[in-house]
Amino acid sequence: MTSPRRQAFADGLRAVAPMVAAIVPFGVTAGVAGLDAGLGAALTMGMSVIVFAGASQLASIQLIDAGAAAPLVVITALIINLRMLMYSAHLAPHFQHLTAGWRSLMAYILTDQAYALTISRVMTEGGDRCSHWFYLGVALPLWGVWQLATAFGYWAGTAMPPAWELGFIVPLIFLALLMMSINSRPGVIAALVAGSLSVLGRDLPAGLGLTLASLAGIAAGVIAEGWRRD
Amino acid sequence: MIDPLWGVIAVIGAGTFAWRGAFLVFGHGLRMPDLVRRGLNYVPPAVFAALVLPGLVQWQTDGTMDAARLLAGAVAAWVAWRTRATLPTLIIGMIALWALRALLPA
Numbered sequence: 001m002t003s004p005r006r007q008a009f010a011d012g013l014r015a016v017a018p019m020v021a022a023i024v025p026f027g028v029t030a031g032v033a034g035l036d037a038g039l040g041a042a043l044t045m046g047m048s049v050i051v052f053a054g055a056s057q058l059a060s061i062q063l064i065d066a067g068a069a070a071p072l073v074v075i076t077a078l079i080i081n082l083r084m085l086m087y088s089a090h091l092a093p094h095f096q097h098l099t100a101g102w103r104s105l106m107a108y109i110l111t112d113q114a115y116a117l118t119i120s121r122v123m124t125e126g127g128d129r130c131s132h133w134f135y136l137g138v139a140l141p142l143w144g145v146w147q148l149a150t151a152f153g154y155w156a157g158t159a160m161p162p163a164w165e166l167g168f169i170v171p172l173i174f175l176a177l178l179m180m181s182i183n184s185r186p187g188v189i190a191a192l193v194a195g196s197l198s199v200l201g202r203d204l205p206a207g208l209g210l211t212l213a214s215l216a217g218i219a220a221g222v223i224a225e226g227w228r229r230d
Numbered sequence: 231m232i233d234p235l236w237g238v239i240a241v242i243g244a245g246t247f248a249w250r251g252a253f254l255v256f257g258h259g260l261r262m263p264d265l266v267r268r269g270l271n272y273v274p275p276a277v278f279a280a281l282v283l284p285g286l287v288q289w290q291t292d293g294t295m296d297a298a299r300l301l302a303g304a305v306a307a308w309v310a311w312r313t314r315a316t317l318p319t320l321i322i323g324m325i326a327l328w329a330l331r332a333l334l335p336a
Contacts, residue, residue, distance in 0.1 A: 202284045
C-alpha cells in the first residue's frame with residue numbers, strides 16, 4: 001500500500017539524493033576544521049548538532065581559530081544564517097495547518113537544499129496536505145549525513161597529510177555557494193564590494209574585517225538595486 | 231570547567247533557530263520592513279564573497295602572491311559558474327591547486 005504520505009516522503013528522498021552526496025565533503029571539512037582549530041570532539045559535534053548550518057559552522061571555526069572575540073563570532077554566524085529568515089517567510093504559508101511541534105522540527109532542520117526543493121515542488125505541483133512529508137524526506141537525510149560526515153572528518157582528520165592542502169576546500173565551498181547565490185547585477189556588486197573590503201580588512205582584529213565587509217556589501221547591493229530602478 | 235565556547239555555540243544555535251522559525255514557528259502574520267527584505271537578497275553574495283576572497287588572495291612568506299591559490303580559485307570559480315554545483319567545483323579546484331603547485335616554481 002502506498003499512502004500519499006509515504007509517496008511524498010519517497011519523492012523527497014529521491015529529490016535530495018544527489019545533494020546528499022554533495023554535502024559529504026563539506027561536512028568532512030567542518031570536522032577537519034574543528035580538529036585543526038583544537039575544538040575537541042564534543043564541541044565540534046555539539047556545534048554540528050546545535051547550529052546545523054554548514055557555512056556558519058566553518059566561518060565560526062575559522063574565526064575562533066583566529067582568536068576572534070565571542071560577540072563577533074556570533075554576529076558573523078548569524079549574518080551568514082540570516083538567509084534562513086527569508087526561507088522561513090517563503091515556506092510558512094504552506095505549512096500553517098501543522099502543529100507547533102511539527103513546525104518547530106521543520107525549522108530546526110531547515111537548510112538551503114530543503115528550502116529550495118520544497119518550494120519548487122510547491123510552486124510547480126501546487127502544495128498539498130502531504131508537502132511536509134516531502135520536506136522531511138529531503139531534510140532528514142541531509143541532517144543525518146551531515147552529522148556522520150562531520151564526525152568522520154574529525155576522526156580521520158589526523159590521517160590527512162598537510163601537503164594535500166585540504167584546507168583549500170573551505171574557500172572552494174564558499175566559492176560554489178557564492179556563484180550559486182549571484183543572480184543579478186546588484187548581487188555582483190554586493191559580492192565585489194564585500195570581497196575586496198574583506199581582503200583589505202583581513203588584518204583587522206577579531207574577524208572585524210569579515211563582518212564589516214559583509215555589511216558594506218549588503219548595503220552596496222541595496223543601493224545598486226535602487227540605481228537600476230531609477 | 232565548562233568551555234566558554236559552549237556559550238558561543240548555544241547563542242549561535244538559538245539565533246539560527248530564531249531565523250529559521252521566525253515565520254514557520256513564531257509569527258504567521260509577521261511582515262518584514264521593505265528595506266530589510268531587500269537587504270536579505272544580498273546577504274548570501276556579500277557574506278560568501280567576504281569569506282572566500284581572503285582565502286584565495288594570499289601572500290607567501292617571501293612577500294610574493296600565492297599564484298597557485300589564486301589561479302586554482304579562478305578555475306574553480308569558472309567551474310562553479312558553469313555547473314552551479316558544489317561537487318565538481320571542489321574536485322576540479324583541488325586538482326587545479328595540486329597541478330599548479332607541481333608546475334609553478336615554488
